[in-house]
Amino acid sequence: MSALDQLTAADPVQWPVAAGWKALVDVFFADTVGQKLLGFLEERIADGASIFPPQPLRALELTRPEDVRVVILGQDPYHGRGQAEGLAFSVAPGVKVPPSLRNIFKELQRDLGTPPPPFPLPGGSLVKWATEGVLLLNTCLTVEEAQPASHAGRGWEVLTDAVIRHVASGERPVVFMLWGALAQSKRALIDSTRHNVLMANHPSPLSAMRAPVPFIGCGHFGQARAWREARDDVSSLGR
Numbered sequence: 001m002s003a004l005d006q007l008t009a010a011d012p013v014q015w016p017v018a019a020g021w022k023a024l025v026d027v028f029f030a031d032t033v034g035q036k037l038l039g040f041l042e043e044r045i046a047d048g049a050s051i052f053p054p055q056p057l058r059a060l061e062l063t064r065p066e067d068v069r070v071v072i073l074g075q076d077p078y079h080g081r082g083q084a085e086g087l088a089f090s091v092a093p094g095v096k097v098p099p100s101l102r103n104i105f106k107e108l109q110r111d112l113g114t115p116p117p118p119f120p121l122p123g124g125s126l127v128k129w130a131t132e133g134v135l136l137l138n139t140c141l142t143v144e145e146a147q148p149a150s151h152a153g154r155g156w157e158v159l160t161d162a163v164i165r166h167v168a169s170g171e172r173p174v175v176f177m178l179w180g181a182l183a184q185s186k187r188a189l190i191d192s193t194r195h196n197v198l199m200a201n202h203p204s205p206l207s208a209m210r211a212p213v214p215f216i217g218c219g220h221f222g223q224a225r226a227w228r229e230a231r232d233d234v235s236s237l238g239r
Contacts, residue, residue: 005082061086067133069175076151089126094123100205
């Protein structure tokens, strides 16, 4: 067990974010909800819980608010050791690609002809997307080993809702990809008259091929590219 792949302290000072997010993050952690969340994390660390990822705010470190062109919402981080790297659906280089991410790559290839990235590098790591304008945001930003959704409802959602509102209130029109019921519950935070809101089932094998809107065949990557190209404002997503 390595301390390098898990959270070792509930200290936001150790979680860098891009300058444009800092005020929003500082307000959250100064508030009662943020303080309670930190207290909860401290208690779980003291109890010996293994919490992932080591950098919960990495999506806000790699993608500056002024650069966001596409938002992909996930649920909570992968709960297997060494998987989560602080970006929705992304896993660390060299880690076996999880089923949901395999379906994302499958749809990307079906839609745009883009082959899956080579393994092990970058493998399932979506860091390149994050650094080129794709905000890969989980709605809950920490999880305990082998316990999915174990930190849901502890306060992270207040912060991530604020992030969504911040992006949605910005001047640049953005593509929001909402896959699955949880992501789609955030639609109310987004002005769909200004932004391109794309919705489909979650890419999990349990739902990717099911009605009402199967993820496989949804065509979101092509739609996002066409919409961005029409505005001469294209991210690396789908290239």
